[in-house]
Amino acid sequence: MRLKFFIVCVFSLTSVIGLRADNGSLLWLKQPISTTSSITTKERMTPTLAIAVQELKDYWTGAPIKLIKQKNKQLNKEGFKIITQPQLTIISPSDIGLLYGAYYLLRNQAMGSTIQNQVIENPFYERRMLNHWDNLDRTVERGYAGASLWEWDELPDSVSHRYQEYARANASVGINGTVLNNVNASPEILTTEYLQKVKVLADIFRNYGVQVYLSVNFASPMVIGGLSTADPLDKDVARWWKDKAKEVYKIIPDFGGFLVKANSEGQPGPCDYQRTHAQGANMLADALKPYNGIVMWRTFVYNPEDADRAKQAYLEFQPLDGEFRDNVILQIKNGPVDFQPREPYTPLFGAMKHTQTMPEFQITQEYLGHANHLAYLAPMWQEFYGLVNPASQVALAGVANIGTDTNWTGHPFGQANWYAFGRLAWNPKLNSEQIADEWLKQTFTTDEAFVQPVKAIMLDSREAVVNYMMPLGLHHLFAFGHHYGPEPWCDVPGARPDWLPSYYHKADKEGLGFNRSTTGSQATLQYPDSLKLLYDDINTCPEEYILWFHHVPWSHTMKNGKTLWEELCYKYSEGVQQVRTYQQLWASIEPFIDAETFQDIQSRLKQQALDAVWWRDACLLYFQQYADMPIPSELERPVYCLGEMKQFKLNIDNHENAPHGFK
Numbered sequence: 001m002r003l004k005f006f007i008v009c010v011f012s013l014t015s016v017i018g019l020r021a022d023n024g025s026l027l028w029l030k031q032p033i034s035t036t037s038s039i040t041t042k043e044r045m046t047p048t049l050a051i052a053v054q055e056l057k058d059y060w061t062g063a064p065i066k067l068i069k070q071k072n073k074q075l076n077k078e079g080f081k082i083i084t085q086p087q088l089t090i091i092s093p094s095d096i097g098l099l100y101g102a103y104y105l106l107r108n109q110a111m112g113s114t115i116q117n118q119v120i121e122n123p124f125y126e127r128r129m130l131n132h133w134d135n136l137d138r139t140v141e142r143g144y145a146g147a148s149l150w151e152w153d154e155l156p157d158s159v160s161h162r163y164q165e166y167a168r169a170n171a172s173v174g175i176n177g178t179v180l181n182n183v184n185a186s187p188e189i190l191t192t193e194y195l196q197k198v199k200v201l202a203d204i205f206r207n208y209g210v211q212v213y214l215s216v217n218f219a220s221p222m223v224i225g226g227l228s229t230a231d232p233l234d235k236d237v238a239r240w241w242k243d244k245a246k247e248v249y250k251i252i253p254d255f256g257g258f259l260v261k262a263n264s265e266g267q268p269g270p271c272d273y274q275r276t277h278a279q280g281a282n283m284l285a286d287a288l289k290p291y292n293g294i295v296m297w298r299t300f301v302y303n304p305e306d307a308d309r310a311k312q313a314y315l316e317f318q319p320l321d322g323e324f325r326d327n328v329i330l331q332i333k334n335g336p337v338d339f340q341p342r343e344p345y346t347p348l349f350g351a352m353k354h355t356q357t358m359p360e361f362q363i364t365q366e367y368l369g370h371a372n373h374l375a376y377l378a379p380m381w382q383e384f385y386g387l388v389n390p391a392s393q394v395a396l397a398g399v400a401n402i403g404t405d406t407n408w409t410g411h412p413f414g415q416a417n418w419y420a421f422g423r424l425a426w427n428p429k430l431n432s433e434q435i436a437d438e439w440l441k442q443t444f445t446t447d448e449a450f451v452q453p454v455k456a457i458m459l460d461s462r463e464a465v466v467n468y469m470m471p472l473g474l475h476h477l478f479a480f481g482h483h484y485g486p487e488p489w490c491d492v493p494g495a496r497p498d499w500l501p502s503y504y505h506k507a508d509k510e511g512l513g514f515n516r517s518t519t520g521s522q523a524t525l526q527y528p529d530s531l532k533l534l535y536d537d538i539n540t541c542p543e544e545y546i547l548w549f550h551h552v553p554w555s556h557t558m559k560n561g562k563t564l565w566e567e568l569c570y571k572y573s574e575g576v577q578q579v580r581t582y583q584q585l586w587a588s589i590e591p592f593i594d595a596e597t598f599q600d601i602q603s604r605l606k607q608q609a610l611d612a613v614w615w616r617d618a619c620l621l622y623f624q625q626y627a628d629m630p631i632p633s634e635l636e637r638p639v640y641c642l643g644e645m646k647q648f649k650l651n652i653d654n655h656e657n658a659p660h661g662f663k
């Protein structure tokens with residue numbers, strides 16, 4: 001309804017002709033240069049303060065500004081205060097706080113807002129970091145925006161201008177850390193040769209308050225250290241890590257720490273030596289401790305022998321609560337399976353009373369249409385915060401969606417997810433609408449006739465993806481390997497069962513969905529009492545999770561009176577309809593945006609619409625074999641047939657053209 005209203009409004013506007021082409025490289029930082037501003041500070045000039053002053057000199061058009069470095073009871077280390085009387089002044093105990101204050105003012109200016117009285121801002125999380133899944137050969141695992149930004153072969157001698165631009169963009173939204181390399185880590189990253197390259201990046205990023213971290217391979221002492229074991233209780237192994245930490249800090253004195261994926265998807269780890277995750281993490285933590293370094297230890301573990309993958313992180317880590325050093329943080333994916341369009345939260349959050357934890361979100365859209373689909377992810381992250389209290393968390397990680405593409409993220413709206421991640425890491429209480437509003441106004445125009453309808457698309461978009469891909473708690477229906485298109489029928493001989501869709505959807509003649517209730521895998525027991533009861537009963541389980549927690553009979557009556565089968569048909573159809581509406585709406589905002597960007601997004605929406613139909617038809621026709629009921633007559637008929645779709649094999653190297661096989 002809301003979306004349709006906007007279509008009418010926008011059509012009534014007069015068009016603006018000939019907007020300049022915008023290649024997206026400036027992200028949300030596109031203010032016109034100003035030469036009029038008076039920016040003063042009496043503080044000792046540091047590189048970070050110099051950047052703050054220069055940013056304001058270049059772009060601020062308002063009243064003169066003073067910057068003062070001063071402790072203040074209301075401010076933490078990176079916080080800032082802005083007062084307007086007697087003079088506009090940014091106050092912070094640190095240089096980086098002053099820079100954040102400068103970006104705050106510039107954001108406000110770009111949005112056309114003014115500051116009433118004063119502003120006090122403190123970042124919620126101490127560590128707000130991107131995780132790059134970038135390999136040393138510059139491929140990016142689950143990356144859809146070109147190659148890795150890090151030009152390892154050219155470093156340390158040649159330095160890309162994009163390193164500084166990257167750091168600036170991060171600082172402008174408060175991101176203060178980056179893990180440069182893939183969690184499926186090459187041991188080579190810890191060689192002296194690579195550390196010298198990392199140093200160059202760290203030197204650039206430091207001025208923008210961005211600390212560098214590395215993913216490490218647990219078997220590094222064997223692969224690059226020549227030891228015969230990586231057993232964390234072996235003295236030589238512990239010594240090797242201590243020496244390596246010493247070397248790292250000699251080269252990069254403010255190095256942040258290690259991120260570790262251990263005993264997961266074939267990666268080495270302490271369990272290879274019958275040691276626990278705590279023993280492995282603590283050994284690394286001890287090596288980093290003298291330098292204030294931390295270990296972020298991932299809890300993403302699962303193995304095919306167990307009956308329910310969703311339970312495994314909890315089963316493995318909860319009994320270890322209290323055993324981790326105080327410089328270890330458990331990094332936990334938001335959902336218990338793997339970054340699906342919708343998952344309930346991982347029950348480890350809240351269950352680790354004596355261990356530091358941090359959520360891991362995925363900004364790159366591995367399971368949400370790669371760089372082809374418009375999916376604004378802030379509502380998904382906000383949904384997580386609706387159930388999980390961030391109070392006990394110390395950090396937040398987001399798997400980056402950035403690459404060498406001129407516009408950084410492939411889909412121009414992918415930038416909004418990078419932006420939103422930073423803003424939520426700064427303040428998880430910010431709402432999705434406000435963040436979308438900020439991003440749109442800074443990136444495109446403050447004209448409400450553009451902002452309002454496009455914001456409505458953004459806010460609706462994640463739910464649309466859920467609807468056309470995996471509504472009602474369905475998950476992991478993806479084709480083997482690429483995680484783009486649907487293959488609920490997928491069966492690869494010899495493949496791990498937990499990598500196949502039938503493990504998750506469990507479709508049969510009786511019904512659909514994974515019974516994780518007390519009569520099934522009992523995953524519901526891992527949640528706190530109130531949620532346990534809610535999720536466990538098919539009649540109280542929120543319907544957006546019903547097929548996650550229950551094997552639901554096809555004729556089960558849903559809250560709106562429809563049967564499960566009918567509701568499934570309606571949800572898939574709604575998803576397709578939502579994207580069609582975005583296409584229509586997008587056509588109507590043409591006057592407000594340059595032609596190249598307009599057409600780029602238009603063609604991606606077309607692709608998204610084709611994909612949505614692909615998903616709907618594949619899933620409904622496949623499940624219909626079990627449900628044995630007709631698609632309600634008032635709904636659009638499938639345009640493909642199941643056999644046709646089973647034949648189609650997506651060429652992942654050219655996946656932009658994925659569903660063209662169905663055109």
Ligand code: GCV
Pocket residue numbers: 133141142183184261265300338
């Ligand atoms: C980096 C999923 C992805 C993998 C990723 C893994 C992880 O399984 O498909 O590409 O590996 O998660 O988070 O470690």
